[in-house]
Amino acid sequence: xxxxxxxxxxxxxxxxxxxxxxxxxxxxxxxxxxxxxxxxxxxxxxxxxxxxxxxxxxxxxxxxxxxxxxxxxxxxxxxxxxxxxxxxxxxxxxxxxxxxxxxxxxxxxxxxxxxx
Amino acid sequence: xxxxxxxxxxxxxxxxxxxxxxxxxxxxxxxxxxxxxxxxxxxxxxxxxxxxxxxxxxxxxxxxxxxxxxxxxxxxxxxxxxxxxxxxxxxxxxxxxxxxxxxxxxxxxxxxx
Numbered sequence: 001x002x003x004x005x006x007x008x009x010x011x012x013x014x015x016x017x018x019x020x021x022x023x024x025x026x027x028x029x030x031x032x033x034x035x036x037x038x039x040x041x042x043x044x045x046x047x048x049x050x051x052x053x054x055x056x057x058x059x060x061x062x063x064x065x066x067x068x069x070x071x072x073x074x075x076x077x078x079x080x081x082x083x084x085x086x087x088x089x090x091x092x093x094x095x096x097x098x099x100x101x102x103x104x105x106x107x108x109x110x111x112x113x114x115x116x
Numbered sequence: 117x118x119x120x121x122x123x124x125x126x127x128x129x130x131x132x133x134x135x136x137x138x139x140x141x142x143x144x145x146x147x148x149x150x151x152x153x154x155x156x157x158x159x160x161x162x163x164x165x166x167x168x169x170x171x172x173x174x175x176x177x178x179x180x181x182x183x184x185x186x187x188x189x190x191x192x193x194x195x196x197x198x199x200x201x202x203x204x205x206x207x208x209x210x211x212x213x214x215x216x217x218x219x220x221x222x223x224x225x226x227x228x229x
Contacts, residue, residue: 032215043120043206043220051215090159102147103172104218106159 002027002093006107014115019063019078021110023091026072031093033074034104035065038088047089050074052096061085086114117142120209120221128227134195137224141188141209147171148190149218150182153204162205165190166212194226202228 007022025031032051036044048059055067065076074091088111092104121140129135141148149172150162161174165184182192188209194201204225208218 036220041222043222044208045220046217049215049217092159102164102166103149103161103174104151104159105161106151108158 002031002095002105004091004093004105004107006089006091006110008110009108010111010113012113012115013081015083016080019076019081019085019112021076021089021091021112023065023074023076023107024072025074025091025093027093027095029096030067030069031095033065033067034092034094035059035063035074035076036090036092036106038090038109040087044090047076081112081114083114083116086112088112120207120219122205122207122221122224124224125222126225126227128229129197130229131197131199133197134193135197135226136191136193137205137207137226139190139192139207139209139221141190141207142219144211145209145219146188146212147210147216148184148188149208149210150190150192151206151208152176153206153223154202159206162192197228199228202226 003026005024034049035047048057050067058064090109091107123138147166149164153159164172168184179195184190204223206223208220210216210218
């Protein structure tokens with residue numbers, strides 16, 4: 001079974017500082033990987049996804065993530081945090097094929113606070 | 117294009133009752149997935165429908181069921197509600213393939229008293 005671990009349930013950064021949100025997956029075969037953001041009282045919005053093309057994936061709002069097979073990681077970064085980035089971020093995986101395809105397995109989420 | 121819509125947005129029920137939640141996917145999307153979000157368990161997959169067929173099912177009791185109609189709209193039903201069913205229920209739609217982006221609706225907040 002696949003699983004996702006997000007290190008740090010809460011992360012605080014200063015406005016303008018680097019944002020780094022960590023995600024590690026457990027899977028015998030590299031899965032598809034996704035980062036979603038959730039603002040209060042809203043659904044989830046896709047930031048970016050890795051579907052076995054380029055390992056460095058650029059997403060919306062200046063976010064990017066790098067797939068590292070050797071480290072089974074897919075960390076999310078943004079060079080300079082904005083106040084509007086304060087939200088909860090979820091890493092998710094989906095198997096490439098077979099059982100469990102078409103379903104996302106989510107990490108527990110990381111709440112990002114941005115300090116002015 | 118209109119996004120994924122879910123109705124109702126908020127719902128209060130008592131234990132033992134049943135509830136039906138509705139989801140209208142983005143036009144042209146044929147896959148609809150349902151997720152439960154709680155503070156303790158996080159986001160958990162319930163089931164996924166494609167062309168009116170359940171293609172995938174998560175690890176939830178049989179009290180949780182769903183269906184999809186020919187226009188791709190979907191409903192999920194929870195029977196014999198328990199306090200632990202209080203959650204945000206999210207619906208997501210995608211075109212069809214596992215690589216497709218799943219677009220989420222705003223969710224239905226269910227409170228069971």
